[in-house]
Amino acid sequence: MITYKAHIIDTPTPQAFRIIENGYVTVSDEGRVVYAGSQLPATAGELVDFGDRLLIPAFNDLHLHAPQYRNNGLAMDLELLPWLERYTFPEEMKFADTDYARRIYTRFVHELWMQGTMRSAVFATIHPEATCVLADLFRKAGLGAYVGLVAMDRNAPNGLCNTAKEAFAAVSVLDDELGRDGIVRAIVTPRFIPSCSEEMLTTLGRLAKERNLPVQSHLSENRHEIDWVHELEPDATCYGDAYNRYGLFGQTPTLMAHCCYTNDEEMRLMRENGVCIVHCPTSNSNLASGMAPVRRFLDNGIRVALGTDVSGGHYMSMLRVIQYAVQTSKMHFAQSRGSIPFLSLSEAFYLATKSGGSFFGRVGSFEPGYDFDALVIDDSYLNFDRYTLPERIGRFIYIGDDRDIRVRFCQGRELPEPPLVV
């Protein structure tokens, strides 16, 4: 048992920040919150005082591509499909070389730690060995993750395709290796419909069902992509239905990234099946995809998380994604002449913490029973004048960065800096 004292800020509900000035969070030996409030509890264990610092839930990044880390900030001159062909696939092919993978993945995991992202849902590549290296780096760093060995068997270079049998075997091995007790686990990862044959999708649906594994993929990101899916799967009622008919759309917990052009039918299916949308506004800007109608998703009762989508998204900080989520919703507001309300800052923060965290269990809030995933924020540079606590959290989100994050906890463990180089 241990108790931390600081200014506690989280979002148990999206409507507003809960702010406990000079509050206490007591954490069990299992790393779970047992108390958060303004009084020091009778059973508090050791007391660690963070003084005037802020204590907030750590960030959860529900969509990004580890092998694209090297491409961050590059290749922003194309839309999705040519971008995949010209920049992304060639980079991912390099991960056949496990030494290369270890070098890039080491930096990738370091950056997640640096940016305060304690949990993530990650696409790797088709390469089993490199994917195991990535999972191992997560475990060593103490960071939670769903690690996806990518499955794809069409419309991609030969060197980036696996067979349904290979994907089935590799994900099974990864799942056996990782098990279900730790915070690093396997996830079924069809790249997207255009790169998965019927056989692949059938096999992955069976894999998810047999092993009760979650699923992640891409959905309705770009207009050309959607047209292509309609050609490839003419019987599907919508893009999402092309996953649904193979049992890859909420039959087990499912993340679908982007959804810039999700229509009413697709939204209905997502709501009914409990599919979680991962909104990636930086990526949707960079790849000129469009602006996902997040307010409509929320109004329709669909769960929404946020993702950096590195390297479609250029920056691995969830702070930036929170900013862009609010700003993108403000463009919907402006274009609708004010009829579509934009996201408040607390709503966007909730998406990046508790909403995304729910994919990992009870994660992303300081309510009792939640894993203690937390960041200690030293905002003294930003807090040069007498700012209120609501102002301080706003300033940290909008103008703070990794420099202000001083301590990082995942499931109660304070995580030391992982290695930057192999």
Added chain:
Amino acid sequence: MITYKAHIIDTPTPQAFRIIENGYVTVSDEGRVVYAGSQLPATAGELVDFGDRLLIPAFNDLHLHAPQYRNNGLAMDLELLPWLERYTFPEEMKFADTDYARRIYTRFVHELWMQGTMRSAVFATIHPEATCVLADLFRKAGLGAYVGLVAMDRNAPNGLCNTAKEAFAAVSVLDDELGRDGIVRAIVTPRFIPSCSEEMLTTLGRLAKERNLPVQSHLSENRHEIDWVHELEPDATCYGDAYNRYGLFGQTPTLMAHCCYTNDEEMRLMRENGVCIVHCPTSNSNLASGMAPVRRFLDNGIRVALGTDVSGGHYMSMLRVIQYAVQTSKMHFAQSRGSIPFLSLSEAFYLATKSGGSFFGRVGSFEPGYDFDALVIDDSYLNFDRYTLPERIGRFIYIGDDRDIRVRFCQGRELPEPPLVV
């Protein structure tokens, strides 16, 4: 005479970066570029070798509000007009207290230096004493600036209004004090049409003409604002014409910030009068204003610069503004189904350097005769793999920050860090 060796990167034209690997820039004792190329010139003076670092033109921020610096990252829940009333005007009123002004302006000037912005066009407040403090801090720091004492006499709290006579006198005093030899100068600054009476606008037009002073203001930022201007100035053919009829629209060099909703008539007037648009995409996102059609401005031969518009814009780095300028143009691209080409990175960089710099003379490029305004970029953290120089400049723009800026030059002078506190 002094010569710097580094990887030289600038944009003499918007179409592409000019990249000189291991190049040389020779600078005269007056601080002007006399040579940039791949050979060490015969007359080179002292040679300073920056090794593997990048040498780029410094940034020019053509629109921001110094007294709103404290509000950065706050108050992002309202559109322009209520935001002005509720958050911005109350903060600006504090600048009647010159000690307060000195404290905030000291940090503001420090941050410009930190972010590598060597020239700026700045709104101050109506307060003459505080505005002189700001101008003085610029001079001491060695940073170039147009400093605008704000003129406003209606639709604002009493404490934030001056009279036409007061504004005329205060700007004249500032202009006399600063003169025309240095790089800190006065600029005529009507806040915007809704806060300036006919008498004020007439007086400011006369002031600009008599003293041959440049002008800066706001234009067509928000739909409600435009409706309001139409009510206030029913005879004007467009919002811009409301400035034009008072000689405040290109009769002397003129900056107009925002232009989210500039129509064909306004565009025609701007082109004919040579008015420069300052595009502020971060601000336009945060205040839910809209997306300025920058490609149309460029196609129409209108000059465009970029601005952070602190604190409507939340962050004082021009790197962010460059990113948002490209991304905003990509949303126009997506919404036009690809018919409006988006800005390339070199185009956006050009807007932030040479295009904006042209308001200050020959600034923003390493062509002969240009002021040597430059930043030395140490991107070794970002350049962990074998990146090409075009990739390195892209990565610095998208994922670099002030940490990577190691040396700052303005007009040939290497600027030491200015004080952070009074």
